[in-house]
Amino acid sequence: MAVYQHTYQHYAGVTTPLWSRFLILPRYAFQGVFQSKLFTGLFAICFAPLLVMTILIYFKHNTTALAAFGLSVSDIGFNINGFFFRVFTNIQTGFGFLLTVIVGPVLISRDLSNNALPLYLCRPLTRTDYVIGKMSVIGFLLSLITWVPLLLLFFFEAYLEGASWWWENLFIARAVLVVSWAHIILLALLATALSAWLKWRIAASGALFAVFTIPTPISIMVNEMFSTNLGTLIHPSFVLNLLMDKLFRLESGMLPDWMVPPTWSLWASLIVLALICVGLLSLKVRAYEVVK
Amino acid sequence: MEAVINIPISQTAKESVTAEQMIVFEDVSKFYGEILGVNRVNLQIAPGITSLVGPNGSGKTTLMNLMTGLIQPTRGRVKVLDYSANDPEIFFRKVGYCSQFDSFPAGHTGYEFVYSYLRVHGYAKNDADRMTARAIERVGLTEAAKRKVAGYSKGMRQRIRLAQSIAHQPSVIVLDEPLNGLDPMARAEAIRLFRELADEGLHLIISSHILHEVNKMSDRVIFIKEGYIKAEGEVQGVRNELEEHPLQIVVRCDQPSFLATKLFAEPHIVEVHIHDDRKGLFVKTRNTDKFYDLLNRVVVTSDLNIETVATVDNDLNAVYHYLIGARQEGE
Amino acid sequence: MNAVAIEAPTLGSGWSLWRRQIAGILRLEIKKNFLSKRALPMYLLAAIPVVIMMMLALFDRGMRRGVRTNFAEAMIVFSNLHEGLILRTVIFFGCAWIFMNLFRGEVVDKSLHYYFLSAVKREVLVVGKYLSGLIASCTLFLLTTAGALFFLYLPRGVQANLDYIFNGPGWAQITDYLGITILACVGYGALFMVIGLFFRNPIIPALFVYGWEWLNFLLPPMLKKISIIHYLHSLVPVPVNEGPLAIIGEPTPQWIAITGMLIVTAIVLFLASMRIRRMEIHYGGE
Numbered sequence: 001m002a003v004y005q006h007t008y009q010h011y012a013g014v015t016t017p018l019w020s021r022f023l024i025l026p027r028y029a030f031q032g033v034f035q036s037k038l039f040t041g042l043f044a045i046c047f048a049p050l051l052v053m054t055i056l057i058y059f060k061h062n063t064t065a066l067a068a069f070g071l072s073v074s075d076i077g078f079n080i081n082g083f084f085f086r087v088f089t090n091i092q093t094g095f096g097f098l099l100t101v102i103v104g105p106v107l108i109s110r111d112l113s114n115n116a117l118p119l120y121l122c123r124p125l126t127r128t129d130y131v132i133g134k135m136s137v138i139g140f141l142l143s144l145i146t147w148v149p150l151l152l153l154f155f156f157e158a159y160l161e162g163a164s165w166w167w168e169n170l171f172i173a174r175a176v177l178v179v180s181w182a183h184i185i186l187l188a189l190l191a192t193a194l195s196a197w198l199k200w201r202i203a204a205s206g207a208l209f210a211v212f213t214i215p216t217p218i219s220i221m222v223n224e225m226f227s228t229n230l231g232t233l234i235h236p237s238f239v240l241n242l243l244m245d246k247l248f249r250l251e252s253g254m255l256p257d258w259m260v261p262p263t264w265s266l267w268a269s270l271i272v273l274a275l276i277c278v279g280l281l282s283l284k285v286r287a288y289e290v291v292k
Numbered sequence: 293m294e295a296v297i298n299i300p301i302s303q304t305a306k307e308s309v310t311a312e313q314m315i316v317f318e319d320v321s322k323f324y325g326e327i328l329g330v331n332r333v334n335l336q337i338a339p340g341i342t343s344l345v346g347p348n349g350s351g352k353t354t355l356m357n358l359m360t361g362l363i364q365p366t367r368g369r370v371k372v373l374d375y376s377a378n379d380p381e382i383f384f385r386k387v388g389y390c391s392q393f394d395s396f397p398a399g400h401t402g403y404e405f406v407y408s409y410l411r412v413h414g415y416a417k418n419d420a421d422r423m424t425a426r427a428i429e430r431v432g433l434t435e436a437a438k439r440k441v442a443g444y445s446k447g448m449r450q451r452i453r454l455a456q457s458i459a460h461q462p463s464v465i466v467l468d469e470p471l472n473g474l475d476p477m478a479r480a481e482a483i484r485l486f487r488e489l490a491d492e493g494l495h496l497i498i499s500s501h502i503l504h505e506v507n508k509m510s511d512r513v514i515f516i517k518e519g520y521i522k523a524e525g526e527v528q529g530v531r532n533e534l535e536e537h538p539l540q541i542v543v544r545c546d547q548p549s550f551l552a553t554k555l556f557a558e559p560h561i562v563e564v565h566i567h568d569d570r571k572g573l574f575v576k577t578r579n580t581d582k583f584y585d586l587l588n589r590v591v592v593t594s595d596l597n598i599e600t601v602a603t604v605d606n607d608l609n610a611v612y613h614y615l616i617g618a619r620q621e622g623e
Numbered sequence: 624m625n626a627v628a629i630e631a632p633t634l635g636s637g638w639s640l641w642r643r644q645i646a647g648i649l650r651l652e653i654k655k656n657f658l659s660k661r662a663l664p665m666y667l668l669a670a671i672p673v674v675i676m677m678m679l680a681l682f683d684r685g686m687r688r689g690v691r692t693n694f695a696e697a698m699i700v701f702s703n704l705h706e707g708l709i710l711r712t713v714i715f716f717g718c719a720w721i722f723m724n725l726f727r728g729e730v731v732d733k734s735l736h737y738y739f740l741s742a743v744k745r746e747v748l749v750v751g752k753y754l755s756g757l758i759a760s761c762t763l764f765l766l767t768t769a770g771a772l773f774f775l776y777l778p779r780g781v782q783a784n785l786d787y788i789f790n791g792p793g794w795a796q797i798t799d800y801l802g803i804t805i806l807a808c809v810g811y812g813a814l815f816m817v818i819g820l821f822f823r824n825p826i827i828p829a830l831f832v833y834g835w836e837w838l839n840f841l842l843p844p845m846l847k848k849i850s851i852i853h854y855l856h857s858l859v860p861v862p863v864n865e866g867p868l869a870i871i872g873e874p875t876p877q878w879i880a881i882t883g884m885l886i887v888t889a890i891v892l893f894l895a896s897m898r899i900r901r902m903e904i905h906y907g908g909e
């Protein structure tokens with residue numbers, strides 16, 4: 001064919017920057033996720049506790065509104081403090097877990113069972129981009145119901161209380177951020193790792209539940225039998241809860257004192273779990289597998 | 293609904309075959325919820341190679357799954373050699389099905405895959421070994437048989453599934469696009485194998501998109517479109533039945549536009565295309581006799597010079613084109 | 624008409640055929656599900672109680688209640704471990720995994736049609752698959768129980784153990800615990816096979832069962848009877864204290880527990896066969 005007859009031209013326009021390429025995955029994932037009425041409903045319910053929180057904070061500071069109900073500030077039996085925020089952070093991360101159980105397992109399972117990984121990876125998208133893209137689905141969803149609204153409420157409360165409360169309670173904001181992100185990263189990693197290994201998405205949901213239920217009797221039994229606190233470390237849910245207590249500067253009520261390991265070991269156990277997930281992901285997220 | 297064109301396969305052959313040797317569909321319909329799979333299928337299929345031809349989504353796989361009991365008909369009845377798939381213990385001694393699912397139980401080598409399911413049939417170790425070796429040899433995969441299926445190429449997977457479906461020596465073999473992914477040599481081999489099996493008196497039901505191969509190997513064709521059987525019978529027979537269906541004719545002449553204006557006036561002409569080089573045209577007519585009459589008259593009454601007149605051949609491609617309406621690409 | 628050039632060997636019929644077919648299914652299933660890499664998490668799960676008992680037997684340091692020297696105390700520890708960890712966790716989750724996967728796993732792998740295209744009655748297929756799950760789970764969890772028992776006895780020394788086993792209550796205890804393990808596999812296996820077959824999303828019923836079984840001690844005696852752990856619980860040789868809140872129902876006699884479990888299994892296999900008989904192959908849905 002003569003050169004002048006070549007009419008084919010490849011795309012020469014601008015492309016999205018490489019660093020933001022992974023965002024394509026959550027964008028499409030959200031379309032699918034919110035098609036499910038069940039999920040959309042649950043997601044809406046996730047905001048209910050936040051609404052309750054807002055109302056509580058509002059009334060706590062608004063004597064005239066209280067008076068309308070014939071109440072005074074002293075009638076309200078709670079304080080807006082670390083404990084208050086801890087309770088709600090706990091509720092929100094609990095919801096986050098449920099959302100992850102619903103959304104997480106489809107993330108990679110579907111691509112694997114439909115042999116879609118090669119399709120992704122043959123485009124300018126690296127394995128890391130792919131995994132980060134998938135994790136960011138959970139990251140965005142959980143951010144929306146955890147640290148973003150909780151911090152806003154913290155600012156709201158600080159605004160109502162004044163500067164001294166702000167400075168005294170800044171640790172609450174830090175705790176909210178750290179706890180939320182610990183949950184987000186851990187849940188996103190667990191969900192992607194499990195869904196990469198289990199083609200059946202329902203099995204992946206089950207496994208996510210199992211990671212948070214099977215260790216309960218094991219860790220208590222190990223602690224009891226060996227009178228040690230190391231058993232606590234194998235249970236991510238215990239670990240997260242203990243960390244939450246520490247960060248919100250509260251006494252731990254869930255486990256007796258002797259079962260509580262030092263803080264650094266709590267962090268270490270989470271990091272080990274995260275590394276295991278990363279390892280599992282890097283073994284499985286591949287364009288092809290060599291079969292021996 | 294259009295009438296089904298039902299051409300008796302060479303009359304004598306059909307009469308000598310009893311119901312015990314036929315595959316019979318009696319008014320079979322299958323709906324997937326609202327979606328039509330196949331509708332009101334009535335078929336009687338005698339031994340030999342029967343090809344199932346139709347565009348994507350026309351219901352070929354549905355028909356085959358119905359035949360083998362992988363799905364149940366919404367209405368109607370399917371009998372294969374007078375057996376029903378609801379009694380698998382007897383039925384699947386007679387029937388082998390190579391489905392379109394390109395998937396395997398985890399962790400087997402090609403040999404183990406074929407062998408294991410023979411054991412499930414109930415064959416003893418020695419028999420199963422012998423039958424496995426023979427089936428794998430027939431598809432020409434003996435060398436790769438000891439490797440894991442998960443590491444096979446597409447054509448190898450296709451072949452090992454073929455081996456699995458014929459290993460228990462059934463008398464009816466249903467094959468869903470068995471030539472998919474095979475290289476030209478393997479295709480020829482496979483077709484030879486099918487021919488061989490058919491000559492042994494087996495039923496082979498084969499779906500395929502590659503028309504010239506269907507043309508070459510089939511004793512009979514079934515055309516299916518949008519869930520309806522459009523025609524069935526021998527390729528030639530089907531073609532003859534289509535007399536009143538449009539026929540394509542190519543005319544090479546010096547004044548194609550002039551001829552075209554004459555042709556347009558006639559009601560039996562369906563379509564006229566003038567060739568790009570303006571040295572000929574392409575005509576589609578419903579009535580060939582009238583067309584040739586007209587052509588004669590035009591030649592006599594004008595100074596039109598005709599170089600050639602040719603009908604597009606009576607092969608399957610043409611039949612497919614008429615019945616199904618979709619142009620075959622790359623043929 | 625000459626149908627086939629080389630006649631296929633005859634298969635026969637009836638029980639002898641079914642026996643061979645079931646053997647064929649077992650062969651395939653066990654190789655595919657239990658002797659492969661994908662079974663690894665299950666082996667790890669099954670090893671946990673053994674490892675715990677081993678540590679207990681080997682390391683004296685910091686033992687709270689002196690289990691190494693005080694056998695009565697060790698027995699109590701073991702009975703708690705057996706019920707809390709082996710029955711309610713390891714066997715529960717193990718059986719859930721094994722039995723729900725029997726058919727679902729094949730749908731996910733898109734390989735169920737190979738069975739449906741074999742000359743096997745679907746009833747025989749159900750029995751074969753159930754047996755394969757049972758054999759695998761029993762083997763695995765009997766090893767778990769036996770291993771844990773081994774390390775329970777180990778610190779007492781050979782002579783004391785022989786004495787305890789052959790002249791004391793030891794033998795009866797061992798057979799009881801092993802028997803309970805088998806019954807647990809039978810019961811949970813049947814339950815999860817049905818859940819896996821009848822629910823599109825079996826996680827929810829499975830979680831419900833999990834909660835139900837854990838809260839069993841709170842249930843009134845009538846409701847207790849519709850749970851698997853209740854029957855297993857009434858069979859254990861060393862009673863487990865269920866805590867102050869427990870509602871004590873009278874334990875069910877051994878023979879009722881066992882025959883009940885077997886009848887339930889028969890019903891479950893029947894239901895599963897009904898389900899499988901009408902099952903169509905559609906792999907798209909997952």
Ligand SMILES: Nc1ncnc2c1ncn2[C@@H]1O[C@H](COP(=O)(O)OP(=O)(O)OP(=O)(O)O)[C@@H](O)[C@H]1O
Pocket residue numbers: 324327328329346347348349350351352353354355905907
């Ligand atoms: N499980 C199903 N659920 C819903 N619709 C289905 C299902 N299976 C097939 N169909 C529909 O039935 C029709 C016939 O499908 P079928 O698979 O039989 O086509 P086919 O002729 O085999 O096509 P191809 O040449 O692409 O293999 C199609 O419209 C298809 O969408």
Ligand SMILES: [Mg+2]
Pocket residue numbers: 352353354392468
């Ligand atoms: Mg098809």
